[in-house]
Structure formats: C-alpha cells, structure tokens
Amino acid sequence: MNRTLLINEIFLSIQGESSRAGYPCVFVRLTGCSSRCTWCDTRYAMTNGTTTSLQNIIDTIAGFKTPLVEITGGEPLEQENVYPLMQQLCNRGYNVMLETGGFHPVSRVDHRVHKIIDLKPPSSGSSSNNHETNIRIALKAPPAEQALFEFKIVIAGKEDYEWATRLLQRTRINEHCPVVMGTVFSELSPAILASWILKDHLNVRMQLQLHKYIWPPDMRGV
Ligand SMILES: C[S@@+](CC[C@H](N)C(=O)[O-])C[C@H]1O[C@@H](n2cnc3c(N)ncnc32)[C@H](O)[C@@H]1O
Numbered sequence: 182m183n184r185t186l187l188i189n190e191i192f193l194s195i196q197g198e199s200s201r202a203g204y205p206c207v208f209v210r211l212t213g214c215s216s217r218c219t220w221c222d223t224r225y226a227m228t229n230g231t232t233t234s235l236q237n238i239i240d241t242i243a244g245f246k247t248p249l250v251e252i253t254g255g256e257p258l259e260q261e262n263v264y265p266l267m268q269q270l271c272n273r274g275y276n277v278m279l280e281t282g283g284f285h286p287v288s289r290v291d292h293r294v295h296k297i298i299d300l301k302p303p304s305s306g307s308s309s310n311n312h313e314t315n316i317r318i319a320l321k322a323p324p325a326e327q328a329l330f331e332f333k334i335v336i337a338g339k340e341d342y343e344w345a346t347r348l349l350q351r352t353r354i355n356e357h358c359p360v361v362m363g364t365v366f367s368e369l370s371p372a373i374l375a376s377w378i379l380k381d382h383l384n385v386r387m388q389l390q391l392h393k394y395i396w397p398p399d400m401r402g403v
Pocket residue numbers: 214220221222223253254255256257280281282283299333335364365366390
C-alpha cells in the first residue's frame with residue numbers, strides 16, 4: 182500500500198528539548214494540529230505541507246546519517262500513518278522520539294518509541310484537552326518501558342507553575358518517569374522558574390529550548 186503523510190518539514194538539527202537535548206537529531210514535522218495553544222511557536226505547521234510517501238520520508242531520513250529521529254508537528258498523532266512510520270523507523274534501528282501535545286492516548290505508539298508527552302498548563306488555553314490516560318499508561322508500564330516515557334510542562338507564569346506542582350503531587354508521575362519543565366520562550370525568565378523549582382525542591386529536570394539560543398529564536402528548520 183502506498184501510505185502517505187502530510188509533511189511540513191524534515192531537517193537535521195541539535196535536539197533542543199527533552200532529556201536528549203544536545204544530540205544531533207533528524208526532525209520530521211507533520212502538518213496540522215487541531216489545538217491552538219496560545220503560545221505555540223510552530224503555527225507555520227498548522228496548514229503548509231506536502232503529501233509524502235512513507236518510503237520517501239524514510240529515504241530522506243536515511244540521507245542525514247543520524248541515529249536519532251524525532252517525530253513532531255503540528256500534532257503528529259492526528260495522522261493515522263504516523264503509527265506505521267514510527268514502527269518502520271524502529272525496525273530499521275533508529276532511536277525514535279515522539280513529541281505529542283498529550284491530547285491523544287499513546288497506547289497505539291510502538292513500545293520502542295521514546296514518548297515525550299506535554300501536559301498543557303492553563304496559559305496554553307488547551308489544558309482541558311489533556312488526556313490523563315497517558316499518565317496512567319506510563320504508571321502501569323513495566324520499568325523497562327517506563328524509561329521510554331517523558332512528560333513535559335511548559336510554564337508561562339506562577340499560575341501554571343502552581344497547576345503543575347499540584348498535578349505532580351496528585352499523580353506522582355515524576356517519581357516514575359522523567360518530567361522536564363521549561364519556560365514559554367521570552368514569556369517567563371528561566372531564572373524565576375529555576376528559583377521556584379529550587380525553593381520547592383521539585384523533582385523535575387529544568388530545560389530551555391537549546392536551539393533558540395544557538396540560532397535566532399524564530400528561525401525555521403532548526
Ligand atoms: C510545537 S509542539 C509540536 C508537538 C506537539 N503538538 C506538542 O505540543 O508537543 C513541540 C513542543 O514545543 C513546545 N512549545 C511550543 N511553543 C513554545 C514556546 N513558545 N515556548 C516554549 N515551548 C514551546 C510545546 O509545548 C511542545 O512541547
């Protein structure tokens with residue numbers, strides 16, 4: 182079957198987010214997202230895309246000669262053929278990461294994929310769409326698979342931070358899986374977020390979007 186995906190861009194860059202930040206990584210950005218996070222930095226991926234066969238995507242990735250591949254968007258889980266793409270990349274031996282907004286259960290994602298799941302705070306305007314099933318799936322996973330779950334919370338201010346600490350107290354997800362916490366770029370000072378995390382002895386990994394410090398923050402394809 183000639184399966185396709187609507188692709189916004191495929192590029193090689195330095196992974197700027199998550200526990201793998203700093204490693205060379207191929208990014209496959211899928212077009213389209215039905216959410217509208219107020220501070221989304223990738224609005225250009227909402228509509229523009231090229232219909233591309235899975236084989237063509239895999240060949241493009243192979244050309245970058247890099248073992249780490251991240252599937253992002255847009256919202257990657259909104260296109261059905263993302264599932265066979267991830268499976269085929271895993272079969273070929275790539276380290277595959279998925280970056281998802283967390284509005285869809287990750288139960289159909291190949292278990293070998295490193296899943297980075299956002300928990301959207303109130304400032305995003307998308308908080309009511311969080312799918313807490315993903316937290317339950319991660320908590321129930323056997324330890325070896327739990328290591329392939331990572332949750333991410335992007336914070337714009339104190340209200341978001343307090344929402345996040347309540348979520349962590351209630352679910353204790355950070356005792357089982359890495360939780361990365363970062364700032365909405367240019368909205369909240371990293372030093373302020375760092376001071377809150379330190380004051381509360383919060384067991385999270387702070388991260389900044391590394392690529393926005395390496396290159397101009399609004400540059401595309403990096
Ligand atoms: C553009 S989204 C694409 C993947 C998926 N839709 C999602 O939300 O995870 C990739 C990541 O960028 C983060 N992000 C978007 N806009 C941001 C901003 N202005 N500052 C910091 N992180 C941002 C999102 O929270 C998400 O973790």
